Amino acid sequence: xxxxxxxxxxxxxxxxxxxxxxxxxxxxxxxxxxxxxxxxxxxxxxxxxxxxxxxxxxxxxxxxxxxxxxxxxxxxxxxxxxxxxxxxxxxxxxxxxxxxxxxxxxxxxxxxxxxxxxxxxxxxxxxxxxxxxxxxxxxxxxxxxxxxxxxxxxxxxxxxxxxxxxxxxxxxxxxxxxxxxxxxxxxxxxxxxxxxxxxxxxxxxxxxxxxxxxxxxxxxxxxxxxxxxxxxxxxxxxxxxxxxxxxxxxxxxxxxxxxxxxxxxxxxxxxxxxxxxxxxxxxxxxxxxxxxxxxxxxxxxxxxxxxxxxxxxxxxxxxxxxxxxxxxxxxxxxxxxxxxxxxxxxxxxxxxxxxxxxxxxxxxxxxxxxxxxxxxxxxxxxxxxxxxxxxxxxxxx
Amino acid sequence: xxxxxxxxxxxxxxxxxxxxxxxxxxxxxxxxxxxxxxxxxxxxxxxxxxxxxxxxxxxxxxxxxxxxxxxxxxxxxxxxxxxxxxxxxxxxxxxxxxxxxxxxxxxxxxxxxxxxxxxxxxxxxxxxxxxxxxxxxxxxxxxxxxxxxxxxxxxxxxxxxxxxxxxxxxxxxxxxxxxxxxxxxxxxxxxxxxxxxxxxxxxxxxxxxxxxxxxxxxxxxxxxxxxxxxxxxxxxxxxxxxxxxxxxxxxxxxxxxxxxxxxxxxxxxxxxxxxxxxxxxxxxxxxxxxxxxxxxxx
Ligand code: SF4
Ligand code: SF4
Numbered sequence: 001x002x003x004x005x006x007x008x009x010x011x012x013x014x015x016x017x018x019x020x021x022x023x024x025x026x027x028x029x030x031x032x033x034x035x036x037x038x039x040x041x042x043x044x045x046x047x048x049x050x051x052x053x054x055x056x057x058x059x060x061x062x063x064x065x066x067x068x069x070x071x072x073x074x075x076x077x078x079x080x081x082x083x084x085x086x087x088x089x090x091x092x093x094x095x096x097x098x099x100x101x102x103x104x105x106x107x108x109x110x111x112x113x114x115x116x117x118x119x120x121x122x123x124x125x126x127x128x129x130x131x132x133x134x135x136x137x138x139x140x141x142x143x144x145x146x147x148x149x150x151x152x153x154x155x156x157x158x159x160x161x162x163x164x165x166x167x168x169x170x171x172x173x174x175x176x177x178x179x180x181x182x183x184x185x186x187x188x189x190x191x192x193x194x195x196x197x198x199x200x201x202x203x204x205x206x207x208x209x210x211x212x213x214x215x216x217x218x219x220x221x222x223x224x225x226x227x228x229x230x231x232x233x234x235x236x237x238x239x240x241x242x243x244x245x246x247x248x249x250x251x252x253x254x255x256x257x258x259x260x261x262x263x264x265x266x267x268x269x270x271x272x273x274x275x276x277x278x279x280x281x282x283x284x285x286x287x288x289x290x291x292x293x294x295x296x297x298x299x300x301x302x303x304x305x306x307x308x309x310x311x312x313x314x315x316x317x318x319x320x321x322x323x324x325x326x327x328x329x330x331x332x333x334x335x336x337x338x339x340x341x342x343x344x345x346x347x348x349x350x351x352x353x354x355x356x357x358x359x360x361x362x363x364x365x366x367x368x369x370x371x372x373x374x375x376x377x378x379x380x381x382x383x384x385x386x387x388x389x390x391x392x393x394x395x396x397x
Numbered sequence: 398x399x400x401x402x403x404x405x406x407x408x409x410x411x412x413x414x415x416x417x418x419x420x421x422x423x424x425x426x427x428x429x430x431x432x433x434x435x436x437x438x439x440x441x442x443x444x445x446x447x448x449x450x451x452x453x454x455x456x457x458x459x460x461x462x463x464x465x466x467x468x469x470x471x472x473x474x475x476x477x478x479x480x481x482x483x484x485x486x487x488x489x490x491x492x493x494x495x496x497x498x499x500x501x502x503x504x505x506x507x508x509x510x511x512x513x514x515x516x517x518x519x520x521x522x523x524x525x526x527x528x529x530x531x532x533x534x535x536x537x538x539x540x541x542x543x544x545x546x547x548x549x550x551x552x553x554x555x556x557x558x559x560x561x562x563x564x565x566x567x568x569x570x571x572x573x574x575x576x577x578x579x580x581x582x583x584x585x586x587x588x589x590x591x592x593x594x595x596x597x598x599x600x601x602x603x604x605x606x607x608x609x610x611x612x613x614x615x616x617x618x619x620x621x622x623x624x625x626x627x628x629x630x631x632x633x634x635x636x637x638x639x640x641x642x643x644x645x646x647x648x649x650x651x652x653x654x655x656x657x658x659x660x661x662x663x664x665x666x667x668x669x670x671x672x673x674x675x676x677x678x679x680x681x682x683x684x685x686x687x688x689x690x691x692x693x694x695x
Binding site for chain 2: 202
């Protein structure tokens with residue numbers, strides 16, 4: 001139960017937005033371990049509990065591994081849960097992530113994207129969340145703090161949907177969102193309660209009606225369960241499109257499904273971005289448009305499930321596609337680039353990969369301009385570069 | 398190429414036997430592979446192991462479905478396992494039993510070799526570990542490897558692990574079995590009824606594999622289904638409790654992995670429907686009130 005909260009505008013950090021989203025969604029059990037730059041989420045939620053704004057059970061644990069274990073157990077017992085982590089903390093959780101997804105527990109966990117050591121860095125890189133690709137979690141990235149709050153609420157709606165039942169990590173960029181304050185509009189507790197409804201588990205641990213979950217299974221059983229998880233992820237695409245449409249009608253903020261197109265209609269080339277770089281890239285698109293360059297932007301929101309169908313439609317109408325990545329799959333390329341090329345198999349247009357902002361290096365407007373410049377060259381056949389490192393000393397883009 | 402399937406119980410060393418046979422074949426210049434297939438690893442549970450032998454590199458990685466030879470390390474497995482499944486037309490089954498081949502009843506008459514590997518093991522090793530003795534019988538029945546190679550393989554495999562003396566004893570057990578093996582034809586006519594299995598398709602499979610108590614074509618599954626899983630038929634040795642000697646200390650009750658010992662009027666009592674005959678109770682009993690004896694089933 002939470003106190004009655006009115007609709008209000010606040011000037012808050014991304015971390016506060018994440019914590020507020022979990023609280024107002026009615027998370028009943030929270031287990032988390034602090035790590036920079038997610039620490040504020042844990043502190044803010046603890047404050048909500050301390051101040052009696054929510055009577056959620058706040059479990060102090062000694063590691064992220066235990067945090068996820070506690071959430072798995074609580075969710076399996078029928079509670080709506082919430083946790084958050086970052087970087088090494090997410091890496092430590094890794095083995096439990098598979099269990100949460102395979103047991104089909106719709107846990108919501110904001111992840112503040114921070115570089116994974118070595119060397120030790122606390123700034124933004126996606127080499128923490130993207131390597132969790134195959135654990136079975138849904139994974140998406142936010143552009144601003146409003147999206148963080150809205151997305152945590154929507155996460156419960158998507159994850160708990162009967163055709164999905166998968167855990168989800170809405171991601172936010174370290175510091176660029178986590179520690180940045182900006183105005184955010186929060187819905188009232190009544191509106192959220194009505195929107196989400198009560199969490200009704202399909203199966204739960206109950207002493208009156210005993211249930212075994214996560215037991216030993218020989219090869220005769222596991223393949224069918226893996227098929228289930230794959231189909232649930234495929235179903236999630238439809239559900240995400242429905243939920244964002246529904247959310248827009250109810251709360252007035254439209255996130256357009258798995259991707260958002262920005263000035264793509266008549267674009268010659270488009271750049272696919274993720275996370276906060278999207279905001280900067282919007283500015284660059286506007287400026288280049290003023291200079292008569294027909295460029296467009298695709299904000300990729302979901303990395304899992306991957307918006308294959310949406311990107312295929314865009315590829316039919318443009319002359320070149322660029323993919324921005326803030327992580328590297330060593331020996332292959334950026335994770336989103338790999339996915340995009342796979343999704344666009346059969347399309348003959350140039351597809352380029354731009355690696356920038358690694359380790360939290362600021363991605364500036366001139367960096368994004370460079371990406372568009374190279375894309376326009378690629379469209380004219382003037383370059384055949386594939387993987388381009390932007391702003392790397394001693395490496396020519 | 399020829400293929401062998403070993404049927405044993407968890408803890409009996411069927412995997413070691415399959416490996417030692419592969420080594421023996423290798424020592425004679427063949428190419429050989431051997432691998433186990435475990436179910437829920439649990440002492441006493443039915444397990445399988447496989448060996449393939451050829452004169453050139455073996456590439457196939459599947460389990461063996463049409464064996465030339467089947468080795469049964471424990472005759473009680475005949476009741477619950479379809480030991481003849483897929484056996485080639487001229488294939489041979491090698492069984493550890495006190496019976497003669499003609500006294501063994503299977504689903505059909507097949508070439509059969511028998512040896513009392515348990516008796517030999519008890520005599521030579523002082524323990525009912527039959528995996529080396531049975532290799533002697535296998536060498537005899539197949540005629541495909543020399544007993545000397547089997548002895549050498551045992552020395553290398555078991556001697557290295559358990560010491561030279563133990564290696565020699567195991568080699569002797571194999572030699573004795575080789576000499577005592579009887580080869581003949583089994584009886585047929587004992588129909589094997591396979592236990593039905595619960596194999597849900599993607600539509601029937603519960604979400605997340607969460608299972609309450611469920612009645613299926615394979616009987617009860619999930620919570621409480623252990624009641625129907627009568628592990629008593631895994632038993633080759635049976636405990637007998639001498640109530641005069643029992644001091645009621647509950648050690649056996651505490652250590653029994655099947656939880657099938659109860660205390661009745663201060664004395665231990667075994668439920669033989671579930672006792673799998675592991676002997677842990679006898680090992681733990683401070684009053685030496687429990688004796689394990691070899692069980693002979695009809
Ligand atoms: S009663 Fe003894 S022999 Fe039987 S299962 Fe228990 S410990 Fe093993
Ligand atoms: S361990 Fe031996 S003495 Fe103790 S209760 Fe069991 S049978 Fe009796």
